[in-house]
């Protein structure tokens with residue numbers, strides 16, 4: 272079943288450097304249908320959904336490991352097999368010396384119009400990944416950005 276975030280809700284999580292959950296807010300637990308105990312210490316891919324292209328997660332990790340923020344549309348899977356879409360912002364947390372000490376993500380409800388663009392794009396990327404791997408999935412995205420003449424950030428923010 273497709274679950275929807277409420278208009279003003281924010282889903283928040285923090286992880287250690289290995290993407291193990293160190294903090295989840297109440298709304299995270301409600302949406303993901305897990306208890307705090309079931310989540311803390313687990314890898315963040317506990318909510319991974321098969322409709323997410325691998326190449327989007329590669330882009331996410333490339334960016335956050337270089338201390339750049341990323342905005343990405345993500346579909347997540349709940350404990351009971353339900354699903355929900357978010358627009359996520361993910362960043363690295365750094366100490367005074369600039370070392371990455373963990374990661375942080377805040378998510379809001381995506382608009383229907385953005386999802387009507389993202390869903391077919393992700394399907395196309397997944398399809399490409401089946402035969403050509405992450406490289407082929409990434410190519411679908413970079414070709415699109417090239418055609419539109421925009422960066423990834425510009426494209427996502429304009430949706």
Ligand SMILES: Cc1cc2nc3c(=O)[nH]c(=O)nc-3n(C[C@H](O)[C@H](O)[C@H](O)COP(=O)(O)O)c2cc1C
Nearest residue numbers: 286290315316318319320328345347361374375376
């Ligand atoms: C702070 C943070 C938040 C993340 N949020 C999600 C998320 O909501 N859903 C998700 O599937 N992956 C999220 N990820 C990415 C996962 O760590 C993982 O890369 C992804 O689920 C793909 O799983 P896999 O690498 O095992 O294929 C997040 C990572 C970090 C560091």
